[in-house]
Amino acid sequence: MIRIAHVKSNYGQVGGIESMLEGLMPYLAAQDGTEVVIYFLSHAPDPALQARLSANGKVRLRLIPWRGLKAAPWVARRMAKAMAEDGIDVMHTHDMRANLMAAMVRPFAPVRWICHIHGWLGATHSPLYRTFEALDRSLMRRADLVLTGSQATLDEVQAAGARTTQMLPNAVPLPDLADRGAARAELGLDPGAVIFTVLGRLHHGKGQDLFLRALASLPPSGQWRGIITGTGPEEASLRALADALGIAARVQFTGFVTATAPWIAASDVIAVPSRKESLPLTCLEGMAMARAVVAARAGDLPRVIRHGETGLLVPIDDDVALGAAFARLLQDAALRQSIGQNARAHIQAEHTVPILAARMAGAARDQALLRVRRVRS
Numbered sequence: 199m200i201r202i203a204h205v206k207s208n209y210g211q212v213g214g215i216e217s218m219l220e221g222l223m224p225y226l227a228a229q230d231g232t233e234v235v236i237y238f239l240s241h242a243p244d245p246a247l248q249a250r251l252s253a254n255g256k257v258r259l260r261l262i263p264w265r266g267l268k269a270a271p272w273v274a275r276r277m278a279k280a281m282a283e284d285g286i287d288v289m290h291t292h293d294m295r296a297n298l299m300a301a302m303v304r305p306f307a308p309v310r311w312i313c314h315i316h317g318w319l320g321a322t323h324s325p326l327y328r329t330f331e332a333l334d335r336s337l338m339r340r341a342d343l344v345l346t347g348s349q350a351t352l353d354e355v356q357a358a359g360a361r362t363t364q365m366l367p368n369a370v371p372l373p374d375l376a377d378r379g380a381a382r383a384e385l386g387l388d389p390g391a392v393i394f395t396v397l398g399r400l401h402h403g404k405g406q407d408l409f410l411r412a413l414a415s416l417p418p419s420g421q422w423r424g425i426i427t428g429t430g431p432e433e434a435s436l437r438a439l440a441d442a443l444g445i446a447a448r449v450q451f452t453g454f455v456t457a458t459a460p461w462i463a464a465s466d467v468i469a470v471p472s473r474k475e476s477l478p479l480t481c482l483e484g485m486a487m488a489r490a491v492v493a494a495r496a497g498d499l500p501r502v503i504r505h506g507e508t509g510l511l512v513p514i515d516d517d518v519a520l521g522a523a524f525a526r527l528l529q530d531a532a533l534r535q536s537i538g539q540n541a542r543a544h545i546q547a548e549h550t551v552p553i554l555a556a557r558m559a560g561a562a563r564d565q566a567l568l569r570v571r572r573v574r575s
Contacts, residue, residue, distance in 0.1 A: 199231060199232070199233055200231060200232050200233070200287050200288070200562060200563055200566045201232075201233045201234075201235065201284060201285050201286050201287050201288075202226075202232060202233070202234050202235070202286070202287065202288045202289075202290055202559075202562045203234075203235045203236075203237050203281060203284065203286045203288070203289045203290065203309075204219065204234065204235070204236050204237070204289075204290045204291075204292065205236075205237045205239065205277075205289055205290065205291045205292065205296040205299065205300065206219065206236065206237070206238060206239070206291075206292045206293060206296060207238070207239040207240055207264070207293050207294075207295040207296055208238045208239065208240045208241055208242065208243055209240075213399070214316065214398075214478065214479045214480070215292050215293065215316055216243075216247065217370075217458075217479055217483075218316075218368070218370075218479060219236070219251060219292070220247070220250050220251055221369075221370060221371045221551050222551055222554065222555050222558070223236075223250075223251050223252075223253040223256075223257050224253040224254070224256075225551055225552050225554075225555030225556075226253075226257070226555045226558065226559060227253040227256035227257050228256075228555075229555065229556065229559040231563070232559050232562065232563070234256075234257045234258075235257070235258045235259070235260055235284055235286065236251055236257060236258070236259045236260070237260050237261075237262050237277065237280070237289075238259065238260070238261050238262065239262050239264045239273070239295055239296060239299060240263070240264040241261070241263075242259070242261050244456075246456070258284075260280060260284070262276055262277050262280060262299075263276070264295070270298065270299070270302060271302065273299060273302075274299055274302035274303050274306065275306060277299055277303050277307075278303045278306035278307040279306075281303070281307045281309060282307060286307070286309050287309060287310065287562075287565075287566040288309060288310045288311075288312060288562045288565045288566050289303070289307075289309050289310070289311055289312070290312040290314060290558075290562065291311070291312070291313050291314060291341075292314050292316065293316075294330055294331075294333070294334045294337075297313055297334055297337045297338060297341075298333075298337060300313065300337075300341070301337045301340050304340070310342045310343075310565035310566065310568060311340070311341045311342050311343075312341065312342065312343045312344075312345060312561060312562065312565060313337075313338045313341035313343070313344045313345070314344075314345045314346075314347075315334075315338060315344060315345070315346050315351055315354075315355050316346075316347060316351070316476060317347075317348070317351050317475065317476030317497070318331045318334070318335075318351075318354060319331070319401070319403045319474055320474055324431075335355075335358040335359075338355060338358070338360055339358070339359045339360060339361065341360070341361070342361075342362065342565055342568070343362050343363070343364060343561060343565060344360040344361075344362065344363045344364075345363075345364055345365075345366055345558075345561065346363070346364075346365050346366075346476070347365070347366060347367060347368035347476060347477050348365065348367065348368065348475075348476040348477035348497055348498035348501075349365055349498055349501065350475070350476055350477070350496075350497040350498050351365075351476040351477075351497070352365040364561060366554055366557045366558060366561070367477065367498075367548070367549060367554070368476075368477045368478075368479060368482060368549065368554070369482070369549040369550055369551045369553065369554040370479055370482045370483050370486050370545065370549065370551065371486070371551050372486050372542075372545060372546055372550065372551075373459065373486060373487060375487070375488055375542075376459070376460075376463035376487065377463070378463060378464060378465075378466075381460050381461075381463035381464035382464045384460060384464075385460060385461070385464050387423070387425075387450075387464050388421075388423055390421060391421050391422055391423040392420075392421065392422045392423075392466045392467070392527075392528050393422070393423050393424075393425060393464060393465045393466050393467070394409075394413060394422065394423070394424050394425070394465070394466070394467045394469055394524060395424070395425040395426075395427065395461055395462065395464075395465040395467070395468055395469065396409045396424075396425070396426055396427070396468075396469045396470070396471065397427045397428060397458050397461065397462070397468070397480045398427070398428050398478070398480055399428050399429070399430040400426070400428050400429060400430030400431065400432040400433045400436060401430045401431060401432055402432060402473070403472060403473050403474050404471070404472050404473075405471035405472050405473050405494065405515070406426055406432065406436050406471070407432070407435075407436060407439055407517075408471040408515065408516075408517040408520055409424070409426070409469050409471050409520070410424070410426075410436065410439050410440050410443060410445065410449065411439075411443065411517035411520075411521070412469075412471070412517050412518075412520035412521035412523075412524050413443075413445055413448070413449065413521075413524065414443040414444065414445050414521075415517075415518070415521030415522075415524075415525070416521065416524055416525060416528060417525075417528075420528060422448070422528055423448050423449070423450065424445070424448060424449040424450070425449070425450050425452060425461060425464075425465065426449065426450070426451050426452065427452045427453075427455050427458060427461055428452075428453075428454060428455070429453055429454045433451070436451070437451060458480070458483065459483070459487070462483055462484055462487045462489060463487060465484075465489055466489065466490065466527070466534055467489065467490050467491070467492060467524065467527050467534065468480065468481070468483075468484030468489050468490070468491045468492075469491075469492050469493075469520070469524075470484075470491060470492070470493035470494065470499060471492075471493070471494050471512075471517075471520055472493075472494055472496045472497070472499075472514075473494070473496065473514055473515055474496055474497070475494070475496040475497030475498070475499060476497050476498065477497060477498040477499070477501075477502065478497075478499075481493055481499060481502065481503075481509075482502070482545060482549055484541075485502075485508065485509065485538075485541035485542060485544065485545045486541075486542060486545040486546075486549075487538075487542070488538035488539055488541060488542040489538050489541070490509065490510070490527055490533070490534040490537040490538050490541070491503065491508075491509040491510070491537075491541060492509065492510045492511075492512065492520065492523045492524065492527070493509060493510075493511060493512070494511070494512055494513070494514045494515070494516075494520075495511050495512070495513060495514055496514050499511070502544070502548075502549075503541075504540075504544075506537075507537070507540050508537065508540045508541040508544045509537060509541055510523045510526070510527070510537070
């Protein structure tokens with residue numbers, strides 16, 4: 199039996215990594231010869247998320263209290279002790295804090311370390327967070343294996359000096375097709391409008407300002423609405439921009455949402471106007487729900503979207519081109535439908551969660567075997 203600890207910090211909100219783990223856990227728990235434990239740094243997640251992550255009791259959750267950077271050595275010893283008690287063979291980390299703890303745990307626990315880099319925001323981030331990312335680049339060089347979910351991020355980690363790397367393309371569960379009208383009724387949205395939605399943290403790198411400018415270029419007489427889900431440092435400026443553009447009455451800011459699926463189901467078009475990306479789950483989730491996706495040519499988005507067939511692509515940082523793509527989809531319901539159907543078929547063929555779970559479990563088994571060989575030698 200190989201025991202794997204997935205290590206994730208709890209920042210109080212459900213983001214892309216949490217969504218990915220939620221989708222993966224039932225399949226990871228079903229892999230023969232493996233046992234999965236999730237280590238949360240800081241407080242435990244909300245009970246509903248805990249229930250979903252536990253995969254019907256097949257995955258154990260363990261809390262490792264976080265008491266700030268000054269107490270990091272104490273946390274590392276606590277985590278090493280927990281891993282010894284649980285008989286962990288491989289730790290699989292998913293964020294900067296987890297990577298820091300993994301690097302500090304190594305002297306106390308003879309476990310292999312898989313570092314999963316989900317993407318760095320680079321120049322689109324604030325100077326402080328760019329410093330944190332520089333530290334993260336240094337830490338991941340100590341990992342036994344660095345995983346990425348996109349070729350773009352793989353190129354970055356290799357350039358940053360990762361010793362051993364592997365790319366396992368991001369994946370999402372294939373949901374049942376939700377009824378758009380029922381979803382709108384549940385959320386109180388206009389049943390007859392063409393709804394454009396952007397999901398994610400409100401951050402300059404995600405391009406919500408471009409989304410608003412693109413919406414403002416649409417005919418004011420058209421029956422359309424915009425939705426922006428999430429919270430973040432740009433919220434106040436984005437609200438002010440919507441007001442300045444004269445579209446505040448047509449754009450809904452939802453704030454933080456515990457589940458994005460209802461909002462995707464209620465939408466006609468999912469926008470991914472990012473200035474920098476890896477392979478965002480919001481794009482894959484929109485495609486899996488058979489919604490038309492418009493995305494910037496950032497990261498691996500051009501590898502997933504075939505322009506005009508499984509989505510529409512626009513240049514990075516180009517609100518004019520984004521607006522033109524919106525106008526095209528606003529006027530052509532048949533195109534929205536065909537793109538959505540093709541997109542779902544592509545996700546089903548190339549980005550399924552069972553395949554990703556099997557590959558992740560295989561990577562962990564390989565690392566566990568290397569650990570056994572090292573101990574015996």
